[in-house]
Amino acid sequence: MHVDHSPSHDGPAVGADARRADGSRRALRIGLGGPVGSGKTATVAALCRALRQELSLAVVTNDIYTREDADFLLREAVLPPERITAVETGACPHTAIRDDISANLEAVEDLEDEVGPLDLVLVESGGDNLTATFSKGLVDAQIFVIDVAGGDDIPRKGGPGVTTADLLVVNKTDLAPYVGSDLGRMAADAKAQRAELPVVFQSLRSEAGVTDVAAWVRARLAEWTA
Amino acid sequence: MTGAGVRATARIRARDDGRGGTSLPVLEGDGPLAVRRTRGSGAEARVMLVGAMSGPLGGDHFTVEAGVAEGARLRVGSAAATIALPGQTKDEARYDVRLGVENGGELHWLPEQLISARGSDLYVTTYADLGATARLVLREEQVLGRAGEEPGRLVSRLRLRIAGRTVLDQELACGPGAPGGWDGPAVLAGHRAVGQLLVVRSEFAAEPVTARVLGEGAAVVPLAGPAALVTAVAPDALRLRGLLDQAQASFA
Amino acid sequence: MSGAALLVLADGRFPAGGHAHSGGAEAAVKAGRITGAASLEDFCRGRLHTSGRVAAALAAAAALGVDPSLLDEAADARTPSPALRAVARRLGRQLMRAARATWPADELDAVAGQFPKGAHQPVVLGLAARSAGLGAADAAYCAAYESVSGPATATVRLLSLDPFEATAVLARLAPEVDRVVDLAAEAAGRVAEEGVDALPAGSAPVLEISAEAHAGWPVRLFAS
Numbered sequence: 001m002h003v004d005h006s007p008s009h010d011g012p013a014v015g016a017d018a019r020r021a022d023g024s025r026r027a028l029r030i031g032l033g034g035p036v037g038s039g040k041t042a043t044v045a046a047l048c049r050a051l052r053q054e055l056s057l058a059v060v061t062n063d064i065y066t067r068e069d070a071d072f073l074l075r076e077a078v079l080p081p082e083r084i085t086a087v088e089t090g091a092c093p094h095t096a097i098r099d100d101i102s103a104n105l106e107a108v109e110d111l112e113d114e115v116g117p118l119d120l121v122l123v124e125s126g127g128d129n130l131t132a133t134f135s136k137g138l139v140d141a142q143i144f145v146i147d148v149a150g151g152d153d154i155p156r157k158g159g160p161g162v163t164t165a166d167l168l169v170v171n172k173t174d175l176a177p178y179v180g181s182d183l184g185r186m187a188a189d190a191k192a193q194r195a196e197l198p199v200v201f202q203s204l205r206s207e208a209g210v211t212d213v214a215a216w217v218r219a220r221l222a223e224w225t226a
Numbered sequence: 227m228t229g230a231g232v233r234a235t236a237r238i239r240a241r242d243d244g245r246g247g248t249s250l251p252v253l254e255g256d257g258p259l260a261v262r263r264t265r266g267s268g269a270e271a272r273v274m275l276v277g278a279m280s281g282p283l284g285g286d287h288f289t290v291e292a293g294v295a296e297g298a299r300l301r302v303g304s305a306a307a308t309i310a311l312p313g314q315t316k317d318e319a320r321y322d323v324r325l326g327v328e329n330g331g332e333l334h335w336l337p338e339q340l341i342s343a344r345g346s347d348l349y350v351t352t353y354a355d356l357g358a359t360a361r362l363v364l365r366e367e368q369v370l371g372r373a374g375e376e377p378g379r380l381v382s383r384l385r386l387r388i389a390g391r392t393v394l395d396q397e398l399a400c401g402p403g404a405p406g407g408w409d410g411p412a413v414l415a416g417h418r419a420v421g422q423l424l425v426v427r428s429e430f431a432a433e434p435v436t437a438r439v440l441g442e443g444a445a446v447v448p449l450a451g452p453a454a455l456v457t458a459v460a461p462d463a464l465r466l467r468g469l470l471d472q473a474q475a476s477f478a
Numbered sequence: 479m480s481g482a483a484l485l486v487l488a489d490g491r492f493p494a495g496g497h498a499h500s501g502g503a504e505a506a507v508k509a510g511r512i513t514g515a516a517s518l519e520d521f522c523r524g525r526l527h528t529s530g531r532v533a534a535a536l537a538a539a540a541a542l543g544v545d546p547s548l549l550d551e552a553a554d555a556r557t558p559s560p561a562l563r564a565v566a567r568r569l570g571r572q573l574m575r576a577a578r579a580t581w582p583a584d585e586l587d588a589v590a591g592q593f594p595k596g597a598h599q600p601v602v603l604g605l606a607a608r609s610a611g612l613g614a615a616d617a618a619y620c621a622a623y624e625s626v627s628g629p630a631t632a633t634v635r636l637l638s639l640d641p642f643e644a645t646a647v648l649a650r651l652a653p654e655v656d657r658v659v660d661l662a663a664e665a666a667g668r669v670a671e672e673g674v675d676a677l678p679a680g681s682a683p684v685l686e687i688s689a690e691a692h693a694g695w696p697v698r699l700f701a702s
Contacts, residue, residue: 067697405531411506411521412502414684
């Protein structure tokens with residue numbers, strides 16, 4: 001029997017060890033999931049712009065069609081290309097972030113090896129359904145992004161993403177008047193589903209933009225490095 | 227091996243003649259395997275394999291050995307396509323090619339096609355053993371059946387060693403009696419001609435070729451060693467040669 | 479030997495990254511070479527007898543304790559496509575992670591250290607089988623079955639093929655998988671005496687060519 005999992009120099013770490021193979025603390029990993037079109041990639045881009053001056057960060061995308069989200073981030077030039085990696089998911093992004101996380105773990109570790117040291121890695125899920133959540137073996141915290149245009153009954157319907165994510169982001173609040181979504185009702189429903197877990201209402205077009213989400217990320221990072 | 231078939235061996239040895247050319251101290255063939263020196267160019271000696279009889283037939287065992295010593299340059303071709311035919315016996319025929327190139331030597335092994343005729347059963351092995359700085363251009367083409375004919379069974383193994391390390395080891399089996407799926411969408415997808423061009427140069431260690439596809443039927447790839455391989459499939463021998471020639475020209 | 483351990487390792491849900499790969503099926507579907515259950519079966523049969531048999535023999539030899547670096551070199555020589563070599567190493571690294579977490583063993587740690595970017599997946603598969611207390615034929619079964627189950631699962635997603643038909647394809651191939659496993663295990667058993675030249679070397683030209691083309695696609699569902 002070999003039960004000793006102490007860090008050593010002879011290969012990649014197993015699972016979600018908090019330390020890298022060389023014994024140093026690895027980067028905090030935050031997952032962003034949510035339905036198609038809710039604004040995950042735009043939120044990642046905004047977070048990169050907000051945080052890149054103060055943190056060393058990198059992004060892993062999980063696309064349905066392999067490189068689209070990574071290419072968007074590259075076009076937006078939010079990070080240098082070597083800090084963005086696309087994981088290919090075989091048409092099942094939720095499998096790659098939950099059931100078989102091996103390719104994502106490789107991607108995160110390769111980023112730390114190649115452009116590290118890193119403070120933060122954002123792992124973005126491909127647009128999937130309301131049940132897609134990240135494995136705790138892959139990320140330390142997860143953000144679930146929905147939007148007002150997807151229907152104001154999503155918080156009421158719940159599902160693992162809405163109910164259990166460490167942060168729920170209700171995006172595109174600027175569109176609420178046009179699509180007839182009731183923000184008050186969404187907030188009440190989210191509160192009912194999530195109890196004390198935080199919810200952020202954001203519009204990336206407003207002046208505040210991604211400020212609240214960025215603040216939440218900074219707080220997680222402070223806990224991680226404490 | 228039963229006694230029914232023909233055994234034949236051809237041997238070629240090439241060496242630097244010390245005057246900027248290549249001499250052929252050994253050039254011999256027996257029975258159906260004749261070898262002729264033809265006009266060379268520059269430092270290179272040229273040899274033609276001449277099939278004195280058709281074959282190999284079932285039960286036959288042919289061997290061709292070519293050795294290129296340090297600094298020598300040899301080019302070997304064949305006068306015509308080789309046709310595998312059924313024999314008097316049901317035994318498999320064998321055709322073994324053994325190529326050796328020492329450091330600084332160069333071999334161009336460019337025979338014509340091997341055609342697998344209906345009812346034939348041939349096992350071909352081509353083993354090339356190279357020194358670290360030897361150069362090689364090797365072409366193999368297999369055609370499954372003469373025009374409109376079903377092929378026989380053909381198994382062909384190609385192995386390349388450079389400085390004692392195996393860089394390529396591949397076997398293609400096709401025709402009746404070959405493992406299933408050989409004609410299907412993973413292996414030959416209905417193509418009747420398949421070929422490879424192998425190019426070995428020590429420069430490839432530092433600068434490997436860039437992998438690329440040539441249309442739908444061919445790819446140029448760097449091997450895990452100082453060598454490049456072109457693999458091609460085509461509906462017929464002519465179009466196969468076109469693909470391999472196009473690829474070969476890109477190495478010039 | 480444990481029958482249940484074999485099921486754990488052979489389970490399509492074993493988290494080792496295979497779900498993102500189609501085994502060449504995506505390129506074959508796009509080219510119109512796989513259009514339904516019959517052509518899927520023919521595709522799988524060809525893959526089984528070529529790269530599947532090679533993978534099965536490599537896995538069996540690794541399970542018998544043949545030096546993994548020799549087997550890795552033999553795998554390179556039998557995989558001319560650099561795209562497929564890269565895939566094999568990536569999947570080998572992912573499988574190594576899963577195997578070390580599942581069946582911890584010094585031998586796995588040592589090979590992980592020796593191949594930080596991954597050894598060929600079938601070699602790691604054989605080592606994983608060894609760590610799980612399985613034998614050469616078990617390892618060959620995992621590799622041979624995987625060589626057909628991967629494309630079958632992918633084709634269900636790519637063509638919306640009836641999953642019952644895809645599973646029936648796998649069942650029809652079962653006797654040939656058995657045969658390939660026998661041949662692979664027999665070849666692996668000769669390696670100790672004859673060296674890795676004894677391993678099968680079956681090649682599938684269309685798989686190799688189309689793997690290179692697929693690797694260059696800007697938009698695709700599967701990594702290979």
